[in-house]
Amino acid sequence: MTGKDLFREVGNINEKYITEAEATKKSIIHNVAFRRGIGTAACLVLCVGIFAITRTGNKSADAPAADSTPHYDSAADGTNNVHMNMAEQDAVTDTGNSNGWEEFLDFIGDSEKSESPAERENYTPSNTPEEVVGEEPEFNDREEIVYDYQLLTQRLQSYSNEYEELLKTDAFVVVHGTIKTGGDTWASFLEDSQSGIAAKVDLIEFTEEGDAIISAIVYDGETYHIVMDCTRDAWGKTGIVEYEYKYLYTDTQDGRTDVVLSDMELEGEEIQKAIRTDGFDIHYLVQYIEE
């Protein structure tokens, strides 16, 4: 039986499944809208409830009229029951209404309760608590990883086509399935990207005739972007190809590692099955053995 045979057989399934699938669109949209509506309403009720409870706990005899939203009273009336909302805090000067400010900070969970907006406005480095002074900020010398098709294309085109020159680069070089150089660079890229850390690497492979196929692989934290330069391939006509996938998977068997890309979120044995069986929506990136 071929895939086409199976497709024909699927055509003979019970009509009720066909009409169910046709009818699904409206019901699913309605259900999604309903669930989202319920969810949003529940969140609003929870937030209002928490705030109301907080206000009730600190309420005094001169509390302002019941109002579910925080509001700002003029400092001139000297009331201690001033509650500021987030939009108004920057306009506040020091009114001595520390009770209301502390209450607001309790509500938003801010740990720096002693700092009013006025204090924040007057902030200078010399106000920094002692335990912070003297600590050097952590210097991040990692280059920012940004996917830029034009820049990557230019860089790929600047590579030589000479084998010996390519071996001297920082790229991960694989020759007919065997790693030549850059194994550590590749391992770092895999480790970072599969941990969700932005990373990049260049991959160089060779055609049967010895022409270099050079790919720039950039993981931006969510997606793998690949720009593949096939312009050195005398027999190929694909030029420069760009594609992207969400996930990268590796599978090693009998000393051979396959690295594939896919938009499917696979687990465990599914990865092996997808890699080892034809017909699945995966893209073979590179295959190699350690030299």
Added chain:
Amino acid sequence: MEDSQIIELYWQRSESAIAETAKKYGKLCRHIAMNIVGNLSDAEECENDTYVATWNAIPPTRPNVFSAFLTKIVRNIALNRYEYNKAQKRNNEFDLVLDELEGCVAGKDTVESAYEEGVLASILDEFLEQLPKEKRVMFVRRYWYSDTVKDISKRMQISESKVKTTLFRVRNELQDFLTARGVMV
């Protein structure tokens, strides 16, 4: 117009039967055909051929579910058209559908006695019945209607990644199911 009324027009050999069919189901037929043949002119031809086939089939047939009856016809006509066209032009999207199903049966031999018309369809019904609704709908949209992953994602309000992953898992389950039922070894 209700389906029963349209079917009655066919029984009365009224030419308005086809007009009413086209009015109600023309878009759906073209959509299914388009998913398979990949171009509008062929899809429209398949649609027209479907009306002819339906006119010839009713009577004596009196379909229970007219939409499913009609769409089965257009599906088969479109598939035949796809095979006829295959040498000249490919429909990459539909080829993906066939490739995915090919992966389902890859590496397995079919037991001839199980592969008899009607038997395999009833096994597929059994498989679909035990699937959760969401998976079942996704399977039917992909392998009956030949919808693209993007279409299914929009229809069901889920990510394309989830559609691909779910279809992948359902195909694995189908392969195991067919093997367990002795259809494949």
